[in-house]
Amino acid sequence: MTKLVYASAIALCSGLAAGTAMAQDAADCGRVSIAEMNWASAGVAAWVDKIVLEEGYGCQVDLVAGDTMPTFTAMNEKGEPDIAPELWVNSVKDPLAAAVEEGRLIEAARILEDGGVEGWWVPRYIADAHPEITSVEKALEHPELFPAPENPSRGAVMNCPSGWSCQITTANLFRAEKAAEKGFDLVDSGSAAGLDGSIANAYERQQGWFGYYWAPTAILGKYDMVRLPFEADLDLEEFTTCTTVVDCDDPKVTEYPVAEVFTVVTQRLAANNPVVMDYLEQRSWKNEVVNALLAWQDENQATNEDAAWHFFETYPEVWKAWLGDEAAQKVEDAI
Incomplete structure (x- = not known):
């Protein structure tokens, strides 16, 4: 009995010691809050960060629901949450620039290595069958390849849903191109859903499709689409002062700007948590990876957490490049 009690005491002390060590590791990283934004790529990114920071670095991570403006405002005014993994900078460009200049917020990595990409697209099978279609303007020479749903004698350019900013830009570029x-x-x-469905239906029937879309998205992970350039360079002033303005009087053709998409953190986190900052400054992925990941999530009706674990299982060459050997091994052990 004495030996049993002694052995139990040793085991208890060992467990407490291990627990204390783990607590110290977590304390080194500290408690971190991450915005789980309400669109797919950002939601998955939040879970990727949560898993890396918890499994690889022993952090205590809280996820909080987020959206672009509420999350930015809360971080800017209240200093929380600590991290917005995927902030599309163009939507908060001026206030973010002020917050960075005044030291309240910090831009970490460009999480989308390719940026957020907008444009007019056609299916790969159309581009392959018609190699002469190398631009938006060349596609507009062939209305017969892209029959309109209600009037097949005319071509169709598919627009965004009402109320989206891309509905405005597409309409202005349509007029600028004299597409009618x-x-x-x-x-x-x-x-x-209607926009996505139009692409899916075209692919199922191997028919023409032409219109606005953006990356990264699940649809571009499911269907091989080709983005056609405009035969005009980006005119940022034109895009800002006319292309994005409802019923601009005299729109001109301009390329879409690539949207800057950064991870943004609070000054408090940047100043006090070098472990997290070192990771966030390395963490970046390509749109083709995100597209494929979101397509898997959609096809499997998976959660953001499920998609994050799928990412770790499927793309070790991507995430291991973000981490040191010890942290990478801990994450791998957790898979």
Whole structure:
């Protein structure tokens, strides 16, 4: 009995010691709050960060629901949450610049290595079958390849749903290109599901499709689409002062700017948590990886957490490049 009690005491002390060591490791990283934004790529990114920081570095991570403006405002005014993994900078460009200049917020890595990409796209099978279609303007020479749903004698340019900013930009570029005079109608997709469904239906029937879309998205992970450039360089002033303005009087053709998409953190985190900052300054992924990941999530009706674990299982060459050997091994052990 004495030996049993002694052995139990040793085991208890060992467990307490291990627990204390783990607590100290967690204390080194501290408690971190991350915004789980309400669109797919950002939600998955939040879970990727949570898993890395908890499993690889012993942090205590809290996820909080987020959206662009509420999260930015809370971080800017209250200093919380600590991290917005995927902030599309163009939507908060001026106030973010002020917050960075005044030291309240810090831009870490460009999480989307390719940036957020907008444009007019066609299916790969159309581009392969018609190699002469190398630009938006060349596509507009062929309304017969992209029949409008309600009037197949005319071509269709599929637009964004009502209320989205891309509905405005697409409509202005449609007018700038004089697409109606070239035999095209601008077709309202009705909803996000309607826009996605139009691409899916075209692919199922191997029919023409032409219109606005963006990356990274699940649809571009499911369907091989080709982004057509405009035969005009980016004119940022034109884009800002006219292309994005409802019913701009005299829109001109301009390329879309690539959206800057950064991880943004509070000054408090940046100053007090070098472990987290070292990781965030390395963490970045390509749109093709995100597209494929979101397609898997959609097809499997998976959660953000499920998609994050799938990422770790499927793309070790990506995430291991973000981490030191010890942290990478801990994450791998957790898979």
